[in-house]
Amino acid sequence: MNTPSHFVLNLVLLGRVAAPSANGAIALGAILPDVPIFVFYAAAKLRGLPESEIWSTAYYEPFWQTLVAIGHSLPLALLGLMTSRAYGWHAGTFVCLSLICHSLLDLPVHNSDAHRHFFPLNDYRFISPVSYWDPNHYGHIAAPVELLxxxxxxxxxxxLTRSLPVQGIVIAIDLLYVFGYCRFYLLAPSGN
Known part of the structure; x- marks a missing residue:
């Protein structure tokens, strides 16, 4: 699932049970698991790697895969949740709940790029038959479902929020998704 989707969906799913004061923590937990992927991509671009090598080879280097696994780890998020609850850390509780929500939303839509959601207990990857982006694995169906x-x-x-800047971000996400969907799925040449 795309990172902006996690931002919107996690806040809607978790924000309804939390006080508005938890929205920042929920947003942080929604985005945090994908931060290593953004750092990886920036580092790969700085090294001058072509897109094809970035996503076919470099992304699968053990260092980056470990960082991505840490961010998407259900056991680590559950440990953080239990620790936060034990110490009464409200913000930590919602960061960890949002981390869990992020991973659970990712599980059914990652195929060749599946994460190790049970790291460090094991390296198992649930290879979903569905991909949120790859048309060879129903990406042409998953992408509009995510958009909707x-x-x-x-x-x-x-x-949940009356903040005009945050609402503006969500409107921008919606517009980018609609534009992106039209560009890559509706206007793409046949056979892509």
Whole structure:
């Protein structure tokens, strides 16, 4: 699932049970697992690697895969959740709940790029038959479903926050998703 989708969906799913003071923690937990991927991509681009090598070879280097696994680890997020609850750390509780939500939303839509959600207990990767992006694995279906989920969640998101800058970010996400979907799926040449 795309990182902006986690931002919107996690806030809608978890923000309805939390006080508005938890929205920042939920947003952090929604985005945090993918930060190593953004850092990796920036480092790969600085090294001058072509896109094909970035995503076919460099992304699978053990160092980067370990960082990505840490961010997507359900056992580590559960440990953080139990620790936060034990010490009464409200923000930590919602960061960890959002980390868990991120991973659970990723599980059904990652194929060749599946994460090690049970790291460090084991290196198992659930290889879903569905990919959120790859048309060879129903990406042409998963992408519009993700788009529709985010668009449907937007009114609920607006009910959770009155912050105009944050609402503007969500409107920008919606517009980028609609534009991206039209560009890559509706306007793409046949056979892609």
């Amino acid at each position: 989920l985010v668009l449907a969640a937007t009114p609920f998101f607006f009910a």
